[in-house]
Amino acid sequence: MGRKNRRRPEPERSAPQSNQQIESHPDGDWIVRSLTGSSATKTYRCPGCDQEIRPATPHIVAWSADDPKGAEERRHWHTPCWKARDRRGPR
Numbered sequence: 001m002g003r004k005n006r007r008r009p010e011p012e013r014s015a016p017q018s019n020q021q022i023e024s025h026p027d028g029d030w031i032v033r034s035l036t037g038s039s040a041t042k043t044y045r046c047p048g049c050d051q052e053i054r055p056a057t058p059h060i061v062a063w064s065a066d067d068p069k070g071a072e073e074r075r076h077w078h079t080p081c082w083k084a085r086d087r088r089g090p091r
């Protein structure tokens with residue numbers, strides 16, 4: 001009765017997305033996810049330059065991989081601001 005053809009649900013639901021990676025920084029490891037313009041539908045405030053990230057702007061989301069609550073406090077950054085972060089220092 002066609003049971004053999006039954007598809008199993010995808011087993012790797014929680015696997016990291018391909019646009020997400022872990023970066024090592026002087027202040028620890030950070031999970032960094034790239035957002036394309038089409039997935040950026042809200043305006044965010046970039047902590048690097050204190051300017052708005054307008055909708056449809058490709059940017060990144062980063063949160064601490066060391067902090068168990070890091071994902072709750074993730075920050076949206078302009079991609080170049082994130083890259084300049086190490087050079088600027090913590091403040």
Ligand SMILES: [Zn+2]
Nearest residue numbers: 046049078081
């Ligand atoms: Zn910025």
